[in-house]
Amino acid sequence: MLSLYALLDALLDIFQQQPAMRTFPLRGIFQSLKLIASIFIGLLIISTLIGKSPLLLLSGLGAMTAVLMLVFKDPILGLVAGIQLSANDMLSVGDWLEMSKYGADGAVIDIGLTTVKVQNWDNTITTVPTYALISDSFKNWRGMSESGGRRIKRSLLIDSSSVRFLNEDDLHRLQRASLLAPYLDAKAQELSRYKSERQLDLSSPVNGRRLTNLGTFRAYLDAFLKDHPRIHQQMTLMVRQLEPTPNGIPMEIYAFTNTTRWVEYEGIQGDIFDHVFAVLPEFDLRAHQAPTGYDMRSLGRTAAADAGQDNIRRAG
Secondary structure, eight states, X not given: OHHHHHHHXXXXXXXXXXXXXXXXXXXXXXXHHHHHHHHHHHHHHHHHHHTOOHHHHHHHGGGGHHHXXXXXXXXXXXXXXXXXXXXXXXXXXXXXXXXXXGTEEEEXXXXXSSEEEEEETTSOEEEEETTHHHHSOOEETHHHHHHTOEEEXXXXXXXXXXXXXXXHHHHHHHTTOTTTHHHHHHHHHHHHHHHHHHTOOTTSTTSSOOOBHHHHHHHHHHHHHHHOTTBXXXXXXXXXXXXXXXXXXXXEEEEEESOOOHHHHHHHXXXXXXXXXXXXXXXXXXXXXXXXXXXXXXXXXXXXHHHHHHHXXXXX
């Protein structure tokens, strides 16, 4: 039995070095073979000690089938689950597995007969029952890694009171932005044709169509992302305005980076939103945020200063 164990361990090491075999639950299969061999050799030992034929013991195992199924429930379920995971290509060693029910979020380092070991990103190890990967749902990030792009899906909240129409001075100022110039030229021609066809009275702001700072900002973000060297241009790319909320108007960036490395991805995402927040004042827009202690103190100082000026005027 020990010689068989050594042979199986050697075969497992050899097979694990083959790229084509990495998707198979090899460790679970070899552990099943060891379990079967242990039971068979155990029967041989018992038959030798009692002086009976091993076939006699095997015939008596039929009555113990229910007990054996109960004792070896987890190994049997794990073996079946491992075969299903391999046959459906659902999980392999090295995949990024996320299973919040068991607190697993990291790379799969081992797929055994009864457990799957996951090394979380904080270097802790989480063990998940193998059969749980069949009975419960989990997220495998392998598709993201193989696609070559990782999604950015984040929104910023715009203060709705800062949304307005653009005037001529705004258009002249924004025209200097190279990314906005084509959009503004195309919109100017479109609106000019619209006005000439409708013969509208443009003295009222509600007549006709006009450019807004929010719509122009959305067009700028779209052009900015299409010109960004670290954004994947062959994947979905859009800037969309979501339904307004009590906290402002969400402007969402939906795009993919051209890298899946976590550190690089976070750096690219951070650089993009650093630029987005910095460029907001150019469009006379404000980001919405809840009042802070600094805001309250500033308001108190302003109110105190106004009260002092009123007292001075009354005294005068």
